[in-house]
Amino acid sequence: MKIDLSGKTALVSASTAGIGLAIATGLAGSGAETIVNGRTQEAVDRAIATIRETAPDAKVSGVAGDLGSRAGVDAFVKAIQSTDILVNNLGFFGPGDLFSTDDEEWERYFQINVMSGVRLTRHYLRGMMERKWGRVVFLSSESGLNIPPDMLAYSFSKTAQLGIARGIAKFAAGSGVTVNSVLPGPTLSDGVREMLADAAKSEGKTIEQKLNEFVLATRGSSIIQRAASTEEVANMVVYACSKQASATTGAALRVDGGIVDTIA
Template identity: 50%
Template sequence: MDLQLKNKTALITGSTKGIGYAIALGLLKEGAKLYIHGRSIESVEKAIEKIKKEVPKAQVKGIPADFAKVEEVNNLLKTIPQVDILVNNIGIYGDRPFETTNDKQWFSDFEINVMSGVRLSRHYASSMRDKNWGRIIFISSESAINIPEDMILYGVTKTAYLALSRGLAKLFKGTNVTVNSVLPGPTSAEGAIEIFQNMSKETNATMKELQFEFITKNRPSSIIQRFSEPSEIANMVVYLASPLSSSTTGAALRVDGGVVETAY
């Protein structure tokens, strides 16, 4: 199937690894022109080198920016003034016990997980409206609905993305600009793989066994009973980025393996 993405220009935040990198590969294989983003020039250059081995004809450039620093975000926006497709993927997470997580940590995580999407979407909204075409996609999480008790802060930031994407979709009413959010479940991205590899060394259990244990203990409602692969999340995002998804907007689309206990 031709997703009609040839010569569309996309920016994916946090795309040097994990889900963001998988989305980058998916868009590039469909012929899109792409800007990947990482926090350091080294991570960006390494990712581009890897991409060109997998997609030799890839039209890809990179830009580093620390999204905790507004001046670096502003520099990114000056360097890339317009895009057709924006994927707000950058995000941080961690064990943040509610009773001991201070205001500084809340504001720090909110700055990256929420304000990054606010700033970039606000910047690119006008040019998308002027062209009467655009795609804005927020990578949220099933944790936006199933708030984890040990990661309340993370869940709150991901819930904010659902409200932001729905409101923006309504803002673009009657245009060919669509806005959606995607909710992955547990995914075998680099961060999770590293954690399970370390646990495997300590316990002698295989990574597959440890992941299954995590699912049965922490996400027992999972229907697929396994971690998703980044490419499985990327498939949904690439479709949403394409002209073929023109009647899908204002939606929160789950790629969570059935973790969320609702039929809608």
């Protein structure tokens, strides 16, 4: 199967590093005219250069902007008015149980992880439906199903994405637009590397070793017994955005290494 997205435009929020950059690289390598996004122009320019190292002929551009607020999204959509493919990747994570997470932090998770995707989808979906073709993907997490009590607000935001994506898929029924969620498990992203760097150094281990130890200690149901790479997650997203995935919609597509212990 050859995924060819020539003639399509793709937008990936928060795509200057980690999973987002891997997704943008995969879409650009498949021929889509790809728009990357980050909070600073320097990060956007660096991501564009990285993508072109992998795909020298890629059609890639970028727009800087913080999409975690209504004002940021309003400014962004004035610059980028239309897209065929939207990947809602923006999000952040961190520890916090019921007692340690205050109201402001709950609201921050909601605005950044949930409402950024709602606002972008609300803007771009209409054009997709009018053109009778489009792809929307929300980057959720296995934590949206397998709720860790010590990451409660984060997990809530990822569960919310699942419900929103399913509802939007049904709203767009029969339009030629598909809407799906992709659920990574522990992934060796830039954020995870930063989080584990000090502990790995102090213990004389690589970051990969430290993350795999975390997977085995806290996600014992993992079948692959390791963390995923950003490219492995991106592969699923690129497929969900492809023409070949036309019968896949309203789905929660797991790239969790088998952590969620269900066959459904």
